[in-house]
Amino acid sequence: MDKFIINGGKSLNGRIKISGAKNSALAIMPATILADGDNLLRNIPEVNDIYTMKKLMTHIGSDIEFENHTLKINNDNIDCFTAPYEHVKKMRASVYVLGPLLAKFGRAKVSMPGGCAWGPRPINLHLEAMKKLGAEIDLDGGYIVAKAKKLHGAKLHFDVSSVGATGNALMASVLAKGTTVIYNAAIEPEITLLAEHLKLMGAKIDGIGTKTLTIEGVDSLSGKEITNIGDRIECGTLLIASAMTKGKVEVEYSHPEHLETVIWKLEETGLDISVNEDMITVNAENFIPNPVDVKTAVYPGFPTDMQAQWIAYMTQAEGESTVTDTIYLDRFKHVPELNRLGANIKVINNSANVKGPQKLKGAKVMSTDLRASASLVLGGLVAEGETEVLRIYHLDRGYQHIEEKLKKLGAEIERIDTKEY
Ligand code: EPU
Secondary structure (H helix, E strand, O other): EEEEEOOOOOOOOEEEEOOOOHHHHHHHHHHHEEOOOOEEOOOOOOOHHHHHHHHHHHHHHEEEEEEEOOOEEEEOOOOOOOOOHHHHHHOHHHHHHHHHHHHOOOEEEEEOOOOOEEEEEOOOOHHHHHHHOOOOEEEEOOOEEEOOOOOOOEEEOOOOHHHHHHHHHHHHHOOOEEEEEEEOOOOOOOHHHOOOOOOOOOEEEEEEOOOOEEEEEEOOOOEEEEEEOOOOOHHHHHHHHHHHOOOOOEEEEEEEEEEEHHHHHHHHHHOOOEEOOOOOEEOOOOOOOOOOEEEOOOOEEEEEHHHHHHHHHHHOOEEEEEOOOOOOOOOOHHHHHHHHHOEEEEEEEEEEEEEEEOOOOOOOOEEEHOOOOHHHHHHHOOEEOOEEEOOHHHHHHOOOOOOHHHHHOOOOEEEEEEOOO
């Protein structure tokens, strides 16, 4: 099991390119199940969640090659309709195969995801949508068993805006008979890319990028080539790393408009940050951030996936701030670990009160989930002395070679294979 050893206190300087987005790749991969023929997905990050989806799809019979950030996928020989527990327990996004398998083959058996590291993450909206579209759903031995002769169009009203449920409903409805309308659809850029991908394959979808999607079912879709968007969360994490280490960094990122709220909040902290078409530049020499409160919200609000990193950032701010998560109320496992580095953070309900500025000091800390690990790396980058971040397999799920990127910018960070757990 790998860990990072970080020798803190080095400013980041230079230029870095952001990898493809994990969460859109995890949606457009299973979307290819719906299509006949060959699919080519470009700008796919080399992260473990992608390898997990690749394994799962190979298990059901997809033929997949992954080279140079490009996935070649052909699903013409799918002959198994089960997403086994061993894959789903590793990655909840495995549940994305439910909609496409049901729509294309009329059946799917998907292990029910359990709780996740920071609390319950239900999939009731996914299942209700499948039922409304005409599927029969049973629960058997921890598996969702879904069947439908032919899905039909329906009106779907989501009480909560859900990325995954919107994605699954969209993938199920493109081959359903008749018209489907999804109200309160998620408008995250990853879902917009999924809808554009489906449209390219021949689906009929109106309202892409809005909260109401109208889908007219078609008989078949055909494989196409698509380029994935850049990872907005990786970009936001590196912008915060640059600001915290008082660095001067140019970040090459294709879609700064997807990160507007984070950039706006960074500006509010007083950071010198400028945005060009596909480049974000941070100049943080001698910079001390102002404390700025954030409250996470669905897109285009402040992303929950940047909450942990923002808390790490605020430990260096001149004063007190409050960081509230309204999406995942319990997502604060990083707080006690950041406090081990010397931060002064208290969690009350779904808010963290951060008292800055605190001089952090290197210590051993433990990753508990993907974004929590990122916040610990940020802490380690500014802590005095040596920080060990254990269990970085969480980080490897979603950040492509993060230590190489940070090293290139001047950080002292090493990956060590360790027996320590
Ligand atoms: N929800 C329900 N019922 C459902 C589905 C969701 O109540 O059936 C609730 C959730 O409990 C949560 C809210 O709806 O409070 C939003 O959850 P959503 O369904 O949007 O999340 P998700 O699709 O499971 C994706 C990302 C997450 C990211 C969230 C929120 C992927 C593969 N995952 O998850 O990414 O935090 O949206 O933006 O796209 C990460 O990358 O670290 C990560 C966790």
